[in-house]
Amino acid sequence: MGRSADGLRTLRRVIDLRSDTVTKPTKKMRAAMAAADVGDDVYGEDPTVTALEERVAELFGHQAALFTVTGSLANLLAIRSLVPVGTEVLCEAQAHIVRAELGAHAAVNGVTMRTWSDPSGRMDLDQIETLVAPDLGPFLVRTAAVSVENTHNFGGGTVQPIEGLRALRELATTYDLGIHLDGARLWNAAVATGTSLDQYGEVADVVTVALSKGLGAPMGSLLIGSSETIEAAREWRKRLGGGWRQAGVVAAAGLHALDHHIDRLADDHANARLLAEACGVDPVDVETNIVAVPCADAAAVVSAARDEDVLCSAVGPRTVRLVTHLDVPASDARRAAEVLSHLAPARPQS
Ligand SMILES: Cc1ncc(COP(=O)(O)O)c(C=O)c1O
Numbered sequence: 001m002g003r004s005a006d007g008l009r010t011l012r013r014v015i016d017l018r019s020d021t022v023t024k025p026t027k028k029m030r031a032a033m034a035a036a037d038v039g040d041d042v043y044g045e046d047p048t049v050t051a052l053e054e055r056v057a058e059l060f061g062h063q064a065a066l067f068t069v070t071g072s073l074a075n076l077l078a079i080r081s082l083v084p085v086g087t088e089v090l091c092e093a094q095a096h097i098v099r100a101e102l103g104a105h106a107a108v109n110g111v112t113m114r115t116w117s118d119p120s121g122r123m124d125l126d127q128i129e130t131l132v133a134p135d136l137g138p139f140l141v142r143t144a145a146v147s148v149e150n151t152h153n154f155g156g157g158t159v160q161p162i163e164g165l166r167a168l169r170e171l172a173t174t175y176d177l178g179i180h181l182d183g184a185r186l187w188n189a190a191v192a193t194g195t196s197l198d199q200y201g202e203v204a205d206v207v208t209v210a211l212s213k214g215l216g217a218p219m220g221s222l223l224i225g226s227s228e229t230i231e232a233a234r235e236w237r238k239r240l241g242g243g244w245r246q247a248g249v250v251a252a253a254g255l256h257a258l259d260h261h262i263d264r265l266a267d268d269h270a271n272a273r274l275l276a277e278a279c280g281v282d283p284v285d286v287e288t289n290i291v292a293v294p295c296a297d298a299a300a301v302v303s304a305a306r307d308e309d310v311l312c313s314a315v316g317p318r319t320v321r322l323v324t325h326l327d328v329p330a331s332d333a334r335r336a337a338e339v340l341s342h343l344a345p346a347r348p349q350s
Pocket of ligand 1: 221
């Protein structure tokens with residue numbers, strides 16, 4: 001519900017395009033949560049959590065998976081599994097692990113990061129190969145792993161093509177590096193490209209996926225890898241305070257999302273292209289559910305849109321980000337597109 005110019009309350013729906021994390025569980029998802037069979041997961045006795053972990057591991061062709069409360073925790077455990085204390089991981093300069101996890105990988109894992117840079121967040125094998133630091137003894141930091149984000153959040157929902165990931169796998173084998181795939185939105189990449197989840201699983205030693213973004217669950221991510229990796233990660237999850245008890249209530253939301261909310265991501269992608277067009281961004285550049293809109297004054301656009309009950313975020317002084325999701329039906333996308341098309345500053349700079 002919004003307010004009209006004279007301050008009176010109106011019945012207009014607020015359209016929230018700030019992130020795909022803002023979704024609320026659907027009625028059917030809540031029913032699945034209420035009906036979940038649960039037990040103490042720290043004792044390994046929650047059948048719904050176990051079912052989710054086994055299903056996700058199988059989807060990606062790996063041996064095991066671990067359910068975590070957040071993607072940040074899953075990423076922390078992923079990097080810990082590949083990068084020993086005092087060594088480094090390479091990633092893109094705008095990657096979530098380097099920008100948005102508040103230094104956890106340094107503070108908790110004791111590792112450093114060096115970055116390559118690409119405006120869309122894509123992998124650049126030449127840059128990566130140049131960065132790789134071999135083991136030269138106790139003088140220089142050794143590179144232990146490469147982390148790739150797919151889709152790339154701050155890059156604007158960019159997909160990493162599977163061919164590039166396969167080439168990275170070869171490079172990693174040459175230099176004896178691990179590969180982490182931060183796949184918080186890997187479901188979107190799979191739907192956008194038709195690449196299967198196990199094809200993505202094949203190129204990485206560890207994969208992290210989120211249930212709480214495009215899939216619409218209220219919380220939860222998974223770390224996927226070998227049985228040995230997951231066993232060690234389970235111990236670290238507990239050490240970090242992430243052991244949870246009757247988590248099957250939440251896992252049930254994830255299982256429901258896997259059954260019902262993957263194919264529909266194509267609708268979010270179509271809605272994102274609609275918004276892009278309205279904002280003067282070439283829809284061809286919008287690969288999934290995130291639109292980065294260049295503008296003169298991002299804060300001003302965000303504020304003007306809010307006055308029209310359309311919420312979006314400034315991810316830089318000159319970039320507004322729009323994210324489509326389960327709670328943005330096509331009718332809302334059309335209204336938001338209409339509103340944003342009138343906000344002239346959202347048009348690209350000449
Ligand atoms: C690419 C990526 N990885 C990891 C995360 C972390 O997820 P969470 O917010 O559940 O910690 C996010 C969150 O937006 C993300 O976009």
